[in-house]
Amino acid sequence: MNHLNTVLSVLVITVLIIGCDSEHSTGKQRVRPAAPVEVAAVEVGSIREMRVFSGALEASASFPISPKVSGLIKEIGVDIGDLVQQGEVIATLDDAEYQQALAQAQADLLVARANLMQSESHLTISQRAMQRSRVLRERGVASEAEYDIVQSEQLAAEAQLEVQRAQVQRAESAVETARIQLGYTKVQALWSGDPSPRSVAERYADEGQTLNALSPLIRIVDIDPLTGVFFVSEKDYPQLSVGQVVDIETDAYPNEIFQATIERIAPVFQESSRQARIEITVPNHDTRLKPGMFVRAQVVVKEVAQAQIVPDMALVTRSDSTGIFLLSEDGQTARWRPVQLGVREGDRVQVIGEDILGQVIVLGQQLVEDGSPVSLASFPTE
Template sequence: MIFYPFILAICCISLFLTACGDAELSTRQSVRPAAPVEVAAIERGLIRELRVFSGALEASASFPVSPKVSGLIEQIYVDIGDTVEQGAVVARLDNAEYKQALAKSQADLLVAQANLMEAESHLKIAQRAMERARVLRDRGVASEAEFDIAQSDLLAAQARLEVLRAQIQGAESAVQSARIQLGYTEVRAMWSGDASTRAVAERYADEGETLNALSPLLRIVDVDPLTGVFFVSEKDYPQLSVGQQVDLETDAYPGEIFTASIQRIAPVFQVSSRQARIEITVPNAELRLKPGMFVRAKVVVREVEQAQIVPDVALVTRSDSKGIFVVGQDGETARWRPVQTGVREGDRIQVIAEDLAGPVIVLGQQLVEDGSPISLVSSDLTE
């Protein structure tokens, strides 16, 4: 029995020490250290949503220059890269055969004209003979048969005259056709539109070769303005409209922006790619851009003025809710603010919420909860 008080004393001491330890642990847990965070300012201003599409430049007009008649190429006056004026002679074919054809048609016309003069003379003779036959018949000197013969000769002379007049028209037409054929041996660059000059893009034949009629000799293009072509998906299609501004970039001129505008939007999507063709007009007065260049087209599809903007790294998700942590008014605690997101531009994003104030935490959010103490390690507020 003398051991019971001793054991009871030991139990009491043990319970006292355990209670003290629990109290100390509870105190340590209630005093959390301040989490180190980095912050940034909440911007207010304009934000734009961009779409970037890959495409290529094409000539706004392109057509082959071909001779309208066949022949041997005697001379070509232009080559790739040369500027061509409207109506200029770009090549010449051997025209000896066509000159000979013109000379023959002119000779045929002279023969037809001579035959016409002879027919006119015969007609006058037939008319006089007819008149004499009428007078002699009326006097009873000539028979009715002789009068009929004179009348028949007159009608034949008139018919021959009409035939020869038609032959004259045919001969004149043949001469005109021969002149046109001879003119076609001078191959000219002709096009419609307001452009007074265009450029030679390709050359398909050389001097000394024989070309058939309508075989391509050169390809002429219009490079001011150019046409840019890119394709868009169903998601981006509703956000584009004719006249919308487009900023172009190309590897040929790093860092330089070329301004263009949407000219045409295809009303259908291609079955194979499920994309629609977009054409843009690209001014090119200095001729620096060339057909075939690869381009990146940037289009502003949405913009919001006076938006609340934060770095996209500030967004976090807690309990399936998107939001940001801002620095409380005391400057020492983090406050959770649920937000909705809007337009994104690069690494900046629009956030929609009422009464957003204070800097936003951009680094260290995983260490804090609503009301957690924080310490500012660094920020861009003082930069």
Template sequence: MRKNIGAGVVFVLVICLSSAITWRFMQDSGTPQNRGAQAAAIPVELADIHIGSIAQRREFTGTLEAEGQLIVAPKISGRVERLHVNLADPVTRGQVVVELDNAEYLQAVAQAEAEMAVAKANLLQAKSLLEIAERELSRVSALRKRGLSSESAYDAAVIAQLTRKTQLEVSSAELQRAESLLNLSQIRLGYTRINAIWQGGDGQRIVGERFVEEGDTVSANTPLLRIIELNPIRAVFYVTERDYGQLKSGQQASVSTDVFPGLQFLGEIVRIAPVFRENTRQARVELKIANVDGRLKPGMFVRATVELTRVQDAILVPEQALSQRDSAFGVFIVDEGQTARWIPVQPGIQNAGQVQIQLTAEADQQVMERLLATQVVTLGQQLLDDGMPVQIPAKQISATQAIPPSREHVQ
């Protein structure tokens, strides 16, 4: 009895195993096409391909500097009597901005004038004495010719005339020296009135810094005021060797600052240093920025975006469409059968969410036409392989038909 039961169990197990093998064989006997049809399609989203221009830009950080500045300093020492301007006041070219105590220099001028008056009187006296000596020499010379005057009297008259002539020359020189001293004292008196004088640029500037107060005693060449020019203003940044070769004078730049968020100021590269700093291996670059309203101020931190190059008629796709497989870049397109196709590409310039792509050297004209006649996958490509079925949203199905690529200009 037990033997019959065991044989029945074995029979049942054999029947179950045979059924499982048969079912598995029927599943495997389906064609590859049928198996692909049974595979689940990957939902994706598509985006258009554009033909247009794209620019490569580089952003640099820097600082604003005054295009022109004047450090007002006295040529003489003295006490600051009066400051005619204060911080942020406008200054006109040639305007008196500071006055020093001039009492000592006024006295020096008065003394020089008195010495000049004495020198003039001495000169008049010397002229008179010379005239008397010349008349005496003429009288003695006439008497000598008539034999009425001795040789010694004649010699004495000649010596007297020469002496008076020398005294006249000395008096004349003393007068010139007195005039020079008077001019010098007047110049030094003029130094007590300090003018803001600069060359070139606008005729009006602004006081950027004040270093002294009224009543301070200053020595010669002590800075009193810093007068700056705000329009135009200069932006300075430093570049490495990698970017140096792509910059040149005349390139346009867009400048922004956190002080005025959302505003862009147009600048132009005007100077590029011919040498690099040894400690940083960077070169100085200067931008000239129009600042008519004076909103930009020296010392502000700025960001300058410079257009290094621009490519026309480039193939542009969204950055999300670019994928990487085994260190190779490419994009997925969808053919008419809603099947994903992998197109190897070489990425180029990236800007404003767009990337320039170029077909690899192995691609032919047919691949190019195929690429430009469809759309690229921008969502879901991480799950795709070449030849896999995809599921496209209904609103984008018509976009998979052959359509010409649009033209776009990427700033």
């Protein structure tokens, strides 16, 4: 009997102990410890969405200078890198043949003028003979046949005079042509538009060479301004417009930005790449930028003046919903706020939603739910 009482006493004590432990354990589950988090302020300000395109610089104008006549090159006055003025003589051809052609044309002109004077004199004589024949016919001394002969001679003299006048005009034209041909032996740099100096990009011939007419001698480029060219896909095409500002970067000048503007947008996409050509105008007054340089063109495609901005690391996806956790005003709990994403700039992103103010949790979000207790902590950075 005493033994039975002892066993019952042990069972009761065990049940009480288990019940106390269970109750204590249940209490621990209900009280969740504060999760350590790190926060950042929700910004309100301007944010821009950028697109970066790779491209290259081209000369805004590029054309060859060629002689208009054939000849031996006697002298070339410019070389690669030199500046050339509008109308400047850049080369001289051997002009002996063209000088001789001019002298021959001038001599032919003198002969034509002499023949003209002779024809004028012959016409004067014919006119006098015509007057005498008319008087004699009226007196009955000369016959009609004699009068007709004199009249035909006058008409022939008039025709001959017209021929000689035409010969003089042709000889004068030949002289002018020979003079122009002679002038072409001095090769000039001529172009339309802006008369400001341009640069020699290439030289194709040397002194002593014989050059055919219209064969390129040098190539001239205009590098102020330059033209930048890049290509965009269908996705980015609607976001670009003529006049948009473009920031240019190149490896030749790291950490330096050059300003440009969109000048032309191709109305068609290339069939091979499904991309459209974009041309920008790049001022280059100091001529530091050169055609052929590769560049990165940054274009602001969208800008919001007053946006709510958070670090992109604050974004959380829960149950297919994107949102953020805000720190409560007392700094004790986390508050879930679903958001829509807007403009993104680097590691900053615009969020659109209601009651987004204060501080946002950027580290430790995986430990919390809506209403979870939190404590501010500093996380080590790698």
